[in-house]
Amino acid sequence: MRRASEGKPNQLLKRERELRGWSQADVAEKIGGDPKTVGRWERGITSPGPQLCQKLCELFGKNTEELGLLLDHPDLLTPPTFPCVFLASSHADAEHRLVLSLKTDLQARGVTVLSSRQISRHSTENRRKALQEAIRAAQAVLLIVSPEARSSRHVQETLQLARTYQRPVCAAWIAGEQWQECFPRNDAELYTTIDARKGPHPSLLHEIAIALEQVSLASYQTVPSLLALNNVAELQIEPRNPYKGLNAFRQEDCHDFFGRDTLIDKLTATLNTSLLAEQQRPQGSRLLAVVGPSGSGKSSVVMAGLLPRLQAGGLPGSESWTFLDPIVPGRHPIESLARVLAEHLPERSLKAIREDLEDDSARGLHLLATSLAKRRGTRVVLLGDQFEELFTQTTSEEERRCFIDLLLTAITEPRGPLIVILTLRADFYDRPIQYPELAQFIQNHHQLVLPMDLTDLRAVIEHPAALPDVQLTFEGDLVGNLLFEVQGQVGALPLLQFTLDQLFQRRNGQQLTLQAYDEIGRVKGALSQKGESTYAALPSEEHRQLARTLFLRLIDPGTTEQGTTLRRAALSELSLVDPTQTRLLQETAEAFIAARLLTTGQVAGKPIIEVSHEALIREWTRMADWLSAAREDLPFQQTMSQDAAEWERRGKPAARLYRGSQLAEARECAKRNMPSRNEAAFLRASLVRRRRYQASVITILLLLLSATGLASWFLLQPPPNLTLVTTLNDSGPGSLRQAVILARPGSTITFDAS
Template identity: 35%
Template sequence: MSRDALVIGINSYTHLNRLNVAAEDAEAIAQQLERHGDFNVWRLPEVVINDQLRVGQKTPVTLTELEEALVKLFKPSGNHAPETALLFFSGHGLRKDRGIQEGFLACSDVNPSQGFYGLSLQWLRRLLQESPIRQQIVWLDCCYSGELLNYAEADPGNRGEGRSLFLMAASREFEPAFEDVSGQHSVLTAALLKGLDPRRQTDGVVTDSTLIEVVAQELHGTTQRPLWMKPSGEILLTGERQAMLTQNLSGVCPYRGLNYFDTGDADYFHGRKDLTDQLLDPLKIGKGNFLAVLGASGSGKSSVVRAGVIHQLQQNCLSGSKHWKICMMTPGERPLESLATAFLEADRTDLARARDLKQAEEAIAEGSTGFARFIRASQSPRILVFVDQFEEVFTLCQNATERQQFIACLLKALEQTGDKLCLVLAMRADFLGKCTEQDYSGLAAKIQSHLVTVKPMTRKELEEAIRKPAEQVGLNVEDTLVTQILKDLGLDEADSPAEARQWEPGSLPLLEYTLEQLWRYRTLDRLTLDRYIRLGGVQETLEKKADEVYQSFSLEEQHVAKRIFLELTQLGEGTEDTRRRVLKQDLSSVNQSAALVDRVIQKLADPAFRLVVTSELVEKGQRSGRFVIIDVAHEALIRHWKKLRQWVNESRIALRIKRTIEEDAREWEQKGKVADYLLQGLKLTEAEGFLENYADSLPLSNLSQALIAASRAERDRQRRQAEERQQRETDLLKKALKAAQIRTIAVSLSAAIVLIAGGFVGWQQQQLQLAFYDIWSGVNQDDSRPTNAFSQVFYDIWLKINPNAFRSTGALNKLLEAAQNFKRNADKHGNEPDIQRAIAYYRQVRAEASKRLNTDHSDDRLPHEKSDLETLFKNTEAPLAELIEKYRLKPLQQELDQAKGSGQFGELLRRTPADLERQYSPGPLRTTYKILMGDLGVKADLNSDGRIINAIEANQIPCKTLERLERLWQETTKNRCSWYDRHTHSFDGNIHSPFSCKELIGRTLTERIFPVPQDSVVDRLKACKLVPDDLSL
C-alpha cells in the first residue's frame, strides 16, 4: 500500500526540436514528491548518477516504454493497488487535426510527417476510466495538453464510484506551452514546485486546492493559461497534518520498533502467552537445567525469553523463582569476558563491581570446574544464565579455542551443579548446523533433546500484539487497520488455522517498526489505516524510513552512512548475513573524521528512526577506558533494506578481503609484530590490490595499514638482498668467463647446445635444460635462486653465439615433449608448478609455430617444414585447452557462482591497455581477461601491450577455450553475456536493452576483454564458429 508517482521528462527527440529543461522539470518534481509527499516515485527515462536514480537528460523514450509505464501506474498487477497514483509529463505535445482534433504526448521517435504522433490522450483517458486507483492525479506540462480535460469533462467515467480525478494542463487544447528562458524550469513546473512546498503553507499541508491557488497566482498575467479540473474530494499532496494528542494519552510508546521487548517492557508484550507457558515448564526445578530456544531471525526469540519467561520468573510464577539470580548476556567477540560481566549487578558500587568481576573472571579462567565452584558458592537458590543471540559464538568470536572453552565451561558446569545452574540459549535456527561441525562438548545433541522452536504467531496472537499495547496507552486501533495489516502479512480472515501459521516470521520486526511509526504519527486518539497506507505498510515502512534518513544526509555523510552499515554487516558463511558490532573509534579514518562519523551516528540512532543503537563498553581493568559500541537495531534492516542489500552484494568480495587483512593485523599485533606474521606472497598482493581499489570506499584500520606497510618494507628488503646476491653471482660468473678464452667458451657452449638437442644425462644437466626451457617460455621463476641466475647469464651468452638455437622444429618438438611430460605430472599430482610449465611450454610451441608460419618468408619454406609447423600448432590446441579447462576455468566458475549472488562481476575501471589486468576491479571479468591475455592462461597478448594486433596473437587462443568461457558466462547470466549481442546482432551491447548483459553494464565480452583494434579477434571468433560470418565491427 503506497502513494505512487510516475514522472516523465523527455528532452531527446529524433524529428522534433530538442527540449532544454523537460528532464530537469521532471527530476525537480520527483524530488519534491519524495521529500514532502511520501510518494514512491518512478522516473522515465531512468538513469543512475552517483548511486542515485535520476531522470535521464539524453536518454530517449519509446511509445512502448511510455505505455507500459502508464499501465503499471494506473492498472497495476496484483491485489495491492496504491491509494493514490500521480502522473507528471514534461515534453513535447502534439495535435493532429484530420477532421477530428486529437492530442498526443510525444515520445522520442515521433514523426508527424509519417503519421506517428505518439501516445493518444484519448487512450490515456480510457486508461484512467478503467483504473482501480481511488485518487488519480495527472499533470501535463506540454503543448495542447488541455485536450485531456475535454475528454474527461465529456465523459467523467468512474468518478462517481468513489474515485477522485485531479487534472492540470499547461495550456488549453489549442495553445502551446512555454519554457522560461530566464529560469531553470518551464512556466508551469516552476509554479508547481512553489505550490508543492509545504513549508510555504501555514499549516504545513498542500492539498489540490492550495496548489491550484498558488499556480493561478504565479501564472497570473502571463501568456500561458493553465487549465485544471478539481477532484471530487480533497487530496493531500505534500506535507502532513500534525498529530493532536489528547491529555489522557500516555507519552510512552507501547511498541518496541526494531528493539526486542525486555523485562521492563512486559506490560506491553502481548500475543505470546502460550509460548511463554511452554518455555517455563522445562525450567521447573527437577525437570531439567537446559533449554534451547530456536527460531528464524525476527521471530521474537529474545522478546519471549526476556519479556515473557524472565519477567514471569521475576513475578514468582515458579515456586521461589523471584529469588533466582538472572544473568543475561550476548557472546560478542570474547564470550568468556561477556560471561563474567553478566554476573555484575547494576546497584553495586564501582569497587564492589570490580571485586565481583575479578572473582568471576578467575573462576571462569579455571574452566568448568572453577565456574561450577563459583556457581555453588552463590547464595542465590538458583542461577539462570540466558545467552541471547548464541549464534555470535560463530559469527563474532573468531577465536576457535575461546569458542570451545566458552561452550565447555557452560555445559560441563551444568553437569557439576545439578539444579543450581540453569542455562537458556536463544539462537537462530539456521545456525544449528554450525553446532554439529565439531563436538563442542555435546552441544548439538543437548540442543536437539531440549529444543523449543519459536513458530510464527497465529492471527489471534498477532491481533493481540497490535491492539492491546495501544489500548494500554489510551489509543484505539481502527478495525480496518488491523484487517489490512493482517492481510499484508498474508493472513486473510478466511484462512484456516493451519494456513494462518504460514506467514513469514521475519516480518515481526517490520510489523513492530511500522506500529512504532504509526504511534509517532497517530491522529487524535487512534491509529488509522490512512496513516498506515501513507507510511507504506508492513513491507515498506522500514525501507522508506531508512531511505528517507539516508537521503537527508549530505553526499559526504552518505558515504559515511554507507560505510557504517557495511561495517555492521557480518557476511554469512553458508548462512544469511547477520549483525556485527564495531567500535565507534574504528569507523573514523583519514578521509572521514571522528566528528563527521559521530554526526552521522547521532542521526541514525535518533529515537525517531532508531536504525542503529549505541552502547558503552568499559575496558577491562580501566576506570577511564570507555568505548562506544555501534550495532544495527535489528537484522531485519540487513535483510529488508534493498539499498543495504545492494551495497553488501556489491562489496561482498572486498569486505571479505578487508576483514581477512584486519584479522591478520590483529594476529600480528598479538604476536608482538614479529616478521613471521607479516603478509607474504599472494596475501600481500591481495592486500595491495585492496588498497589500490578500495582505500577510499572501505578504508582499512590504522593497524591494518601498518601491517601492509611493514610487509612491503620486508618484501622490498628481501628483494634487495636477492638482487645484490644475484648481482654478485653474475659478476663472479662473468669474471670467470672473461678469464677463459672466449673461443674455448664458444666451443663449450656449442657442445652444450648439442647436448641439449640430444638430451642431457645427469641431474645438473637436466636442471640446466629445464631452466633454459623456463626462460624461453616465460615461466615465472624465483630469481633469488643461484641456479636461475647462472642459467639466465648462460642463456644470454648462448643466444648471442647461437641466435638460431631454438628456431628449428627439432627444438620445438623437444619443448613439446617437455610440455607433455609436465601435463602428465600435473594431471597425476595437481602441482601448480607442473601446471604452469605445461601451459607455458604449450603456448610457446604454439606461438613459435604460428610466427614461423605467418612470417620469415613462410612461402619459401620447404613443404615438409611447413607441414611440421602446422602439425606442431595443431597438436598444441587440444592439450592447452584441456589444461585451461581443468585448472583455470573451474576457479573462474566458482567466481561466477559467487558473483551471481553478490552482483560483483568486476568492471573495466579504465581503458588503458598497457595496464593489463590492473584495468579491472576484482571479479570474474578480470579473471577472464587474465586467462585469455595473461600468464594465467593462453597469453594471447604475446608482446604484453594489452592488445591483440594480428592473427598470430589471436590464433593463440584455442577455440575450445573461447567456447567454454562464453558458455560459463551464459550459464551464469541466463544467456545475456556473450561474445556478441544476439538482439542487436553486433559486438556492441545495448545498455538500454532488457536483454543486454547487465552484469557487464550492457556490454559484450568482446568489448570488455579486447581493446580496439578487434579485427583479428573477430576473425578468430568466426573461425571458431562462435559468431555469425556476416557479423562485423
C-alpha cells in the same frame, strides 16, 4: 470514465497490441501475466485489476480510457450505501437457488450485497486485495454453509479476514446432513446460525434479513463513539510510546509486552520439567534453547516474557534466583561471560575470573555460579542471546570449544545451580551439529517460536495502546489493515513494531491515523521508506557515500544470502585516516541512530554500533544492493579488521603483520573500500616490515656479491714466486734468507733486476 456494457469485446486493447505486432502471449510475458487472461480481457469477459492496468498503460504508453481498461466492479472501490453485507460462499454454491434468492431479496430491502462471485472475476493477483476491500466495506458477513464450503479456500480466507476486521458472521446452512461436515475448519465465532436447508420460503428470507440487521447494528455498537473519542482527547494525557521499533523488548519493557502468553507458559513448563527430571536423576541438563526464524521475537519473549515470569515466582523459589545480565557471544564469548560474572563478584578481578574460565578443567563456570548461588538449591540463570554468533562471529575455534565446554560442564554438573537459556536463529540450527554433545542437548531441550495467530497479533497492537499511561486509539480499520499485512508472515514482528512506532511518531493527538499509515508506506514499505528518507536527508553526497561504508561494516555476508547476519562493529572502526572523513562518517552514523535504524551499546566492555534488526537487510533495497555489489570484498575486509584489532590488542607484534600475497590482496581491498585508522596503521606497518625485509635481503645479496667478487680477484691472480729476491733486507718477505728457506730442491733463486 464511460463503462462499456458487460461482455463487450475490448477492441481498443486488441488494436494497440496488433499495431505492435505482438501476440497475446507477448503481452502476457511483458507484464508478468497469463496469455489466457489477456484473451479474456480482449473478449470483454473480465478486466485487469489496478496493478495490471498500470502495467498495461506503461507498456503501451496510453491511459486507461485509451486502452478501454475499466474495472469489473466499481462497487468494490467506492463506498457502498448502508447497510452492506458480504455474501460468502464456495464457488460451487454461488449459483445455488437459495443464494440467488437471498441476494435478490436483500437488494430489494435496500441492502448492498457484495459477493464471492464478484471477487472470483478478478485476476489472481488482485483477488485477495479485492476481498479485503469488500470485507472492509461490509458491516457483516453472510456465510453460506454446505459440504462444499468446508474445504473452500475462498471461504477460509473470507472468515480469516472477517476476524481480522472484526466483522460479525451470520451463517445460513443450506445443505448437508451433519454440521461438522459442512462448517469450514476455522475457529470463527458466529453471531447466529440459521437452518436454511428447506429452501427459500419468504419467512426464511425474512428471518435472515432480520438477523443481518441485528448483526449490522451490533457491529456499529462496537465502534467508539465520537463523544468517547472527544472525552479521551479532553484528558490531555501525553501518551508514552509503548512500541519498540526494531529493538527487542527488554526486561524493563515487560509491561508493554503482549501476545505471547501461551508461548511463555510453554517455556516455563519446559524448564520446570527439566528441573523436576533432575530431582529423579541428578545428572540432568539445565538447558532451554528457544529456536525461531529471524524476526519471530525470540529475544523479546525470553527477556520480556520468560525472565520476568521467573523473577515474579513463576517456578517454585524462582523469585530468589540470581539472574545474570544477558550476553551475546560476539568475537570473544569468554570475555563477555567474564564481564557478566564480574558484576556479581566484586571481590574478584576480571583477570582472575577469566583465568578461572580458561582453566583446563572446564569447571570454571560451574564453580563461579556455585559461589553466586545464595544457598543450596537456588539457581543462577544465564541467557545466551543470539547464540548463532558463536558460529558466525567467534573467530577462534579454541575459544569456541572452550565456551561450549564451559556451558556443557555447568549444565550437567549434578545438583549444579546454573540454568542456561539460549536463543538461536532457526536457519543456524545445523551449526551446533559440529559439536555433537551440544547439538544433542539443544535437540532434546528446545522450544520453537511459531508465528503468532490473529488473536495474539491483535493483542500486540491493541493492548499496549490501552495502557493507562498510553491511551491511544486507532482510526477506522487501521488495526485490520495492520493485521491483514502481517498475519501468516514469518519474521514480520519487527516490521509491525517499526510501523507502530512510526505511526506513534506521526499520531494526531492520541489517535493513530490511516493517513499516516499510507504516508509511511504501510507495513511492507515503512522500513524501506524510512531507510531511504534518512539516506536522502543526509547533508551531502559525501555523507551518502560514507553511508555505504558504514552499513557494509555492519553486515556479515556469510557463505550464502540466507546466511547473512548482522555484524557488531567497534566504534573505533568509524575512525578513518582523514579526520574530516571521520567527522562526516560519525555524522552519518548519528543520523541513522536518530532514525532508530542503528543502535549503540557495549559488548565485553567495548563500545559498539550495530544495525537495529536484520529486517533492515531484507527490506531496504539500497542496503541489499550495496551488499550484493560488495559481497566478495566483505569477508576479506572483515578478516583484515579483526586481524588489525588483534595486532593492536597483542601489542603490535611483527609476527601478526601481513606479507606476500595476503598483503597484496589487502592493499587492493583497501583501494576499493575505506579502511579505518587502525586498519590503515596495520597495513602501513605491514608495508614497512616488507620494505625492511626487502632492504635486508638486498643488503645480504650485495654482501654476497661483494664477497664473491673479491674471491674471484684472488683466484685470478698468479701465485707468488717464493724464490724471487726483491729486497736487500736481511729477513722477511722477498729477502734472500726467505728465498733460501722456501726454495724447493732443484729450483733456481733469481733476483729482481729493478
